[in-house]
Amino acid sequence: MGVRVEPVTEARVRAAGHFLHTHLNGQVAVEAWVRAVDVPWKVDAPNHGMMLVADGGTVVGVLLAFYSERTVAGQVERFCNLGAWCVLPEFRFHSLKLLKALLAQPDYHFTDLSPSGNVVPINTRLGFRFLETTTALMPNLPWPSVPGRRLVSADPEVIRRTLTGPDLERYLDHAEAPAARHVVLADGDEFCHVVFRRDRRKRLPLFASILYVSNPALFRRMHRMLLRHLLLRHGVLATLAELRVVGARPPLSVLLPDTRRKMFRSDSLDPDDVDYLYSELVCLSW
Numbered sequence: 001m002g003v004r005v006e007p008v009t010e011a012r013v014r015a016a017g018h019f020l021h022t023h024l025n026g027q028v029a030v031e032a033w034v035r036a037v038d039v040p041w042k043v044d045a046p047n048h049g050m051m052l053v054a055d056g057g058t059v060v061g062v063l064l065a066f067y068s069e070r071t072v073a074g075q076v077e078r079f080c081n082l083g084a085w086c087v088l089p090e091f092r093f094h095s096l097k098l099l100k101a102l103l104a105q106p107d108y109h110f111t112d113l114s115p116s117g118n119v120v121p122i123n124t125r126l127g128f129r130f131l132e133t134t135t136a137l138m139p140n141l142p143w144p145s146v147p148g149r150r151l152v153s154a155d156p157e158v159i160r161r162t163l164t165g166p167d168l169e170r171y172l173d174h175a176e177a178p179a180a181r182h183v184v185l186a187d188g189d190e191f192c193h194v195v196f197r198r199d200r201r202k203r204l205p206l207f208a209s210i211l212y213v214s215n216p217a218l219f220r221r222m223h224r225m226l227l228r229h230l231l232l233r234h235g236v237l238a239t240l241a242e243l244r245v246v247g248a249r250p251p252l253s254v255l256l257p258d259t260r261r262k263m264f265r266s267d268s269l270d271p272d273d274v275d276y277l278y279s280e281l282v283c284l285s286w
Contacts, residue, residue, distance in 0.1 A: 216247030
């Protein structure tokens with residue numbers, strides 16, 4: 001049976017979502033897949049990924065993509081974040097056609113922030129590099145609160161009033177992202193925007209993974225207040241924080257022996273130019 005590669009257009013998003021719900025992760029509803037690729041930030045996306053279509057029009061494989069335009073060192077750069085990838089076993093020989101079709105798009109930097117184990121060597125052969133993902137595990141304890149001018153809040157109105165400039169723009173871009181959770185830390189005139197997602201370890205949805213920290217120095221000073229907030233307000237028992245995101249190993253944390261790989265491919269950007277915003281990680285919960 002012949003197959004062809006087609007872009008995941010607006011008209012084909014539901015078909016892609018139904019395929020991924022059926023063949024990749026049944027715990028993610030079709031509507032959640034559809035909503036995930038309808039990113040809340042403004043971007044002129046050429047597609048939502050690529051799909052393998054067999055003779056007769058049956059979808060037999062999907063690789064999602066999430067696009068964004070970011071300002072890096074004063075230049076506007078275009079990113080393509082590779083998302084969920086699934087191909088039916090009898091068509092696995094054609095799997096690489098999906099990835100190569102996306103990588104063939106010119107003038108993009110590519111990220112893969114949740115590659116499965118068998119995808120990692122494929123990415124490596126195609127020029128992807130690893131991001132440093134050393135991760136600290138912090139217990140979310142009910143640290144005593146100390147009255148004062150320090151503030152921890154997940155109230156959208158408080159966040160909007162506190163953040164300014166590019167920090168506010170990033171928040172507004174992600175305020176409706178399905179998997180992104182937002183907290184603002186404030187100490188006098190200083191503030192820190194923290195973005196996290198609920199995560200699973202050992203199939204237990206009891207963890208928070210820090211995706212973005214706008215002010216690592218303030219994060220370190222106020223991290224106990226944040227951990228208390230995550231426990232009492234969000235019901236998560238522990239927090240996972242990559243050192244490249246939070247800046248340094250937090251006190252009373254444990255470094256994990258194994259971490260989840262994250263990769264990128266770019267001819268001009270360095271690892272420090274890559275973060276986890278504007279990606280599948282903020283758009284899809286699993």
